[in-house]
Amino acid sequence: MTAVGVIRGTTTDRRAVIPLLRRLRSDEGQANPLPIWDELRALGEVVPAPWGGYFVTGFDACNQILRGRNWLVPDFAWQQRRPDMARWQEPATQEMTRTLSRLNPPEHTLRRRALGNLFDRGTLDAMRPRIAAHVTELLDRLDLQLRAHGEADFVTTVGDRLPVRTVGDWLAIPAGHYPHILDFTHRQVHAQELIPTKSELAVSGQATLEMRAYFTGLIADRRAHLGDDVLSDWIRYWDGQYPGDRAAADQMLYDLTMFITIASLETTATLLTNAVWFLTQDPARADWLRGHPEDLDDAIEEVLRYDPPIHLNSRFAADDTILAGVPIAKDTTVHVLYGAANHDPRRNPDPHLFDIRRRGAHLTFGGGVHYCLGSGLARLEARLLLAQLLERFPTLRPTAGPTYANRMVFRRITSLKVTT
Ligand code: HEM
Numbered sequence: 001m002t003a004v005g006v007i008r009g010t011t012t013d014r015r016a017v018i019p020l021l022r023r024l025r026s027d028e029g030q031a032n033p034l035p036i037w038d039e040l041r042a043l044g045e046v047v048p049a050p051w052g053g054y055f056v057t058g059f060d061a062c063n064q065i066l067r068g069r070n071w072l073v074p075d076f077a078w079q080q081r082r083p084d085m086a087r088w089q090e091p092a093t094q095e096m097t098r099t100l101s102r103l104n105p106p107e108h109t110l111r112r113r114a115l116g117n118l119f120d121r122g123t124l125d126a127m128r129p130r131i132a133a134h135v136t137e138l139l140d141r142l143d144l145q146l147r148a149h150g151e152a153d154f155v156t157t158v159g160d161r162l163p164v165r166t167v168g169d170w171l172a173i174p175a176g177h178y179p180h181i182l183d184f185t186h187r188q189v190h191a192q193e194l195i196p197t198k199s200e201l202a203v204s205g206q207a208t209l210e211m212r213a214y215f216t217g218l219i220a221d222r223r224a225h226l227g228d229d230v231l232s233d234w235i236r237y238w239d240g241q242y243p244g245d246r247a248a249a250d251q252m253l254y255d256l257t258m259f260i261t262i263a264s265l266e267t268t269a270t271l272l273t274n275a276v277w278f279l280t281q282d283p284a285r286a287d288w289l290r291g292h293p294e295d296l297d298d299a300i301e302e303v304l305r306y307d308p309p310i311h312l313n314s315r316f317a318a319d320d321t322i323l324a325g326v327p328i329a330k331d332t333t334v335h336v337l338y339g340a341a342n343h344d345p346r347r348n349p350d351p352h353l354f355d356i357r358r359r360g361a362h363l364t365f366g367g368g369v370h371y372c373l374g375s376g377l378a379r380l381e382a383r384l385l386l387a388q389l390l391e392r393f394p395t396l397r398p399t400a401g402p403t404y405a406n407r408m409v410f411r412r413i414t415s416l417k418v419t420t
Helices: 019-025 027-031 034-043 059-067 076-080 090-095 108-113 121-149 153-159 161-170 175-192 197-224 228-243 246-282 285-293 293-305 338-340 375-392
Strands: 045-047 052-054 311-317 322-323 326-328 331-339 412-415 418-419
Touching: 019 027, 019 034, 027 311, 034 326, 034 338, 045 059, 045 331, 052 059, 059 311, 059 322, 059 338, 076 090, 090 175, 090 197, 108 246, 121 375, 121 418, 153 246, 153 412, 161 175, 161 228, 161 246, 161 322, 161 375, 175 197, 175 246, 228 246, 246 285, 246 293, 246 375, 246 412, 285 293, 326 331, 331 338
Parallel strands: 052 331
Antiparallel strands: 045 052, 311 331, 322 326
């Protein structure tokens, strides 16, 4: 489609967004997406995407989509109605479509109810001492590296490791398996990109095979040695739901264990590294927090608002509808841009100012029935890490900005060099 004008605050030129998307994925856009989000918002609240569908830039419109019952996640039924159905047939994509995040009610409601509130206050309190002990040990390693080399990489030493240790402990996964899990997680995620290339899909496909082999083996092994861990409880539950159909129970268990593991790793790692990046690049901020530990939770919320670990999420319209004045036909996809929404000046004034005490609004954990199940755990990890780090390393600071993987959907920081 070519440019034909403007309807109710949105451009109709589907190509207008292409250079912005390219820039968002580039090194420049990864390092500083804020001006690109502003430019996208300047195109409108609801911006046509080159392949059909729309990007949504405003806080209220994104919020409306995430919470509205007339917006659904793109599930198998939606994929089958697409003219480009083949695009969705890749094994890595199919694997993701079976998970909680791509199920709609009533199936989604049943599965989510079966899980309950995974990280309620009691569970988080019980996990706290172990997570704190992991933090201490990882910070000991950081200390050793800083003493030996004068510089260390926060991502590989702490940021990537705390989430896998936390979730690994919770699921009683042997520590020796963590490097393998991190490795296939980093590669599998390509399938969740907006428009993955052929080679990205191939990498993701291979990682998916490894992931399936790994979690299938883990579940079989646990079934043979049931204990009092979460995974054993899930096995008992799903075996009870499918008596005499081991394959069906195993499929449920695989979808669940695989998805919760991969949903929790890169996202939390990005939060932890971002927290260190934003809070230590300005010594005055770190000093302020050391003197005001009661502001730690607000600081973490500001990090989450400022740079969400997931850039984008998709829904489709269940019926013909109107979004921010733009008519949207049934089955059309909309891409919620979490970062653009969080930096909408109508919701968070002076949005590009990083302000620990802002108490602003954000959509970083999504909203509505799909609201992130692990938000409490991610926040706890960040809190325990920062509390120790600020006390133990009063002069810690980055030696350069972070480096990023070039991604549109899941943000990933590959390195953050720090010194004292
Ligand atoms: C900073 C870290 C994290 C961020 C930014 C994050 C973000 C998100 C987002 C944006 C969604 C989709 C919400 C929607 O569609 O409206 C989501 C869903 C989900 N997250 Fe997280 N997440 C994080 C950590 C975790 C952790 C630690 C776990 C588990 C241990 C987890 C498990 C899940 C699950 C299971 C879902 C699917 C929920 C559903 O579809 O019903 N996440 N998360």
